[in-house]
Amino acid sequence: MQPPQRRATDASSKQDATHDPSPATLVDEQKVTLLACVLGGVASIGGFMFGYVSGQISGYFDMEDYARRFGQYDGEGQYTFSASRQGAIVGLLPAGSLFGSLIAGRIADSMGRRLAISVSALFTCIGTIIEISAEDSWAQYAVGRLITGLGIGSLSVVVPMYQSESSPTIIRGVLISCYQLFITLGIWTAEMVNYGTHNMSNSASWRIPTGISFLWALLLGAGILALPESPRHAYRMGKEEEARHTIARLAGVDINARSVEAQISEIREKLEEERAGAETRWYEIFTGPRMLYRTLLGVVLQAGQQLTGANFFFYYGTTIFRATGLSDSYVTQIILGSVNVACTIGGLWVVKRCGRRNALMVGALCMMICFLVYSFVGHFALDRSNPANSPQAGAVLVAFSCLFICAFASTWGPLVWTVVAELYPARYRAPAMAVATASNWFWNFMLSFFTRFITDAIDYLYGLVFAGCCGALVLIVFFFVMESKDRSLEEIDTMYLRHVSPITSHKWQDQGVEPKVRSPSASGSDAHPHENVEEA
Numbered sequence: 024m025q026p027p028q029r030r031a032t033d034a035s036s037k038q039d040a041t042h043d044p045s046p047a048t049l050v051d052e053q054k055v056t057l058l059a060c061v062l063g064g065v066a067s068i069g070g071f072m073f074g075y076v077s078g079q080i081s082g083y084f085d086m087e088d089y090a091r092r093f094g095q096y097d098g099e100g101q102y103t104f105s106a107s108r109q110g111a112i113v114g115l116l117p118a119g120s121l122f123g124s125l126i127a128g129r130i131a132d133s134m135g136r137r138l139a140i141s142v143s144a145l146f147t148c149i150g151t152i153i154e155i156s157a158e159d160s161w162a163q164y165a166v167g168r169l170i171t172g173l174g175i176g177s178l179s180v181v182v183p184m185y186q187s188e189s190s191p192t193i194i195r196g197v198l199i200s201c202y203q204l205f206i207t208l209g210i211w212t213a214e215m216v217n218y219g220t221h222n223m224s225n226s227a228s229w230r231i232p233t234g235i236s237f238l239w240a241l242l243l244g245a246g247i248l249a250l251p252e253s254p255r256h257a258y259r260m261g262k263e264e265e266a267r268h269t270i271a272r273l274a275g276v277d278i279n280a281r282s283v284e285a286q287i288s289e290i291r292e293k294l295e296e297e298r299a300g301a302e303t304r305w306y307e308i309f310t311g312p313r314m315l316y317r318t319l320l321g322v323v324l325q326a327g328q329q330l331t332g333a334n335f336f337f338y339y340g341t342t343i344f345r346a347t348g349l350s351d352s353y354v355t356q357i358i359l360g361s362v363n364v365a366c367t368i369g370g371l372w373v374v375k376r377c378g379r380r381n382a383l384m385v386g387a388l389c390m391m392i393c394f395l396v397y398s399f400v401g402h403f404a405l406d407r408s409n410p411a412n413s414p415q416a417g418a419v420l421v422a423f424s425c426l427f428i429c430a431f432a433s434t435w436g437p438l439v440w441t442v443v444a445e446l447y448p449a450r451y452r453a454p455a456m457a458v459a460t461a462s463n464w465f466w467n468f469m470l471s472f473f474t475r476f477i478t479d480a481i482d483y484l485y486g487l488v489f490a491g492c493c494g495a496l497v498l499i500v501f502f503f504v505m506e507s508k509d510r511s512l513e514e515i516d517t518m519y520l521r522h523v524s525p526i527t528s529h530k531w532q533d534q535g536v537e538p539k540v541r542s543p544s545a546s547g548s549d550a551h552p553h554e555n556v557e558e559a
């Protein structure tokens with residue numbers, strides 16, 4: 024459907040044309056309204072759910088130990104987790120999410136953002152019901168995870184889309200950053216709930232943490248319906264008046280305010296860009312100017328974010344730390360989760376202040392060292408038959424796991440999303456980002472599925488695989504990634520088109536292009552969740 028044309032008689036349009044206000048003046052006009060905060064809070068539950076279902080699985084695997092403790096372990100029943108069972112249970116969630124994220128854009132366009140969020144939440148409700156009713160079937164639990172994954176993957180696209188389209192510019196960056204932060208808060212909450220129920224002597228110890236996902240989904244699915252539709256979607260559907268009302272209410276300004284008109288113009292521009300993008304054929308992300316280089320770089324960086332090995336700790340942490348002899352591996356898991364939350368907040372500062380290249384290289388180097396120590400101490404110093412004999416080794420493993428999470432959460436965790444989003448010109452951005460994001464989910468699935476097989480074969484030496492990947496990532500960033508901090512998207516594009524050397528890109532200055540500091544809308548209001556952190 025074509026968007027409605029600008030109304031020539033609109034008083035605010037005339038005002039806009041005569042004053043031509045700067046983006047800063049328009050932002051000054053806006054207020055932080057309660058409605059905008061509620062919108063951000065409710066929508067962020069989507070990120071929270073993503074984190075919660077990721078963190079909660081670690082406790083489920085402890086059921087094998089629980090079954091042993093309570094004499095229910097028979098070597099083949101529900102709580103016997105062979106490598107393939109564990110791989111399927113963990114892996115089906117990212118597999119479902121990969122699929123859900125690929126179809127989410129279309130669903131959001133056809134039924135609107137709010138309804139798409141509600142339906143995705145419904146999927147996670149159905150998935151959760153299947154999981155908690157899995158009486159003695161691990162397979163049923165795994166199928167439940169697949170369906171939950173569909174909902175989570177779809178939410179991972181639609182929620183940030185809704186947030187970035189609806190939030191007033193003044194708090195847009197903060198709200199979008201909140202999405203990433205809520206993922207880490209979700210992981211942390213799951214770890215707390217796992218801890219709270221792990222001593223129950225029946226299946227409630229996994230059913231309660233699993234079932235609680237239902238509450239978040241219900242809260243999101245119902246709460247979102249009480250909020251307004253994204254103004255961008257309303258405009259696209261020809262409901263310009265509704266779009267103007269929503270923008271005004273969210274920004275706490277009059278419907279005739281200049282900022283409302285400015286946002287409507289921005290929506291109109293973006294829709295035009297989108298139409299140009301729709302004419303882009305998918306293969307052009309490989310054949311467009313310098314696009315093969317950039318598409319492959321995005322795919323490799325997103326794969327790299329998973330190949331650092333962070334989810335090794337989030338998915339298998341409880342099992343890992345129990346094997347180091349800790350009496351309460353759940354507490355370690357909570358400590359890791361807390362480090363993750365705190366350092367993600369720190370990471371938002373890193374994105375804002377430090378150069379991308381340095382932060383990514385230093386982060387990967389630190390993670391490499393942590394995994395080298397982890398592997399050597401685990402392999403040579405830990406008494407694996409009786410870890411109680413080597414308490415110092417156990418302590419070193421925990422300490423370096425925390426340092427690893429700190430390095431990940433403050434660099435590669437949030438930064439990769441930003442760097443990848445800055446790689447592409449508008450025309451190729453949506454398909455190129457979709458391919459790069461799919462690479463993140465794909466490697467998440469691969470690692471989830473194969474980790475147990477590999478650890479069964481080489482145990483702590485598995486850390487060397489991640490250390491090797493982190494080492495390779497240092498080189499990849501050094502040789503292939505341009506410094507993009509404080510550069511406009513046009514400048515970044517020019518740098519790639521002119522084959523500027525990535526190694527000297529931090530000092531590059533184009534005489535033909537005015538060096539610009541990114542404006543609030545420079546990276547696009549419809550950008551990916553993690554990309555607009557600079558606006559915060």
Ligand SMILES: OC[C@H]1O[C@](O)(CO)[C@@H](O)[C@@H]1O
Nearest residue numbers: 077207333334337363436467
């Ligand atoms: O904070 C850790 C979490 O962040 C992600 O890498 C997404 O950016 C997830 O795969 C992981 O569970």
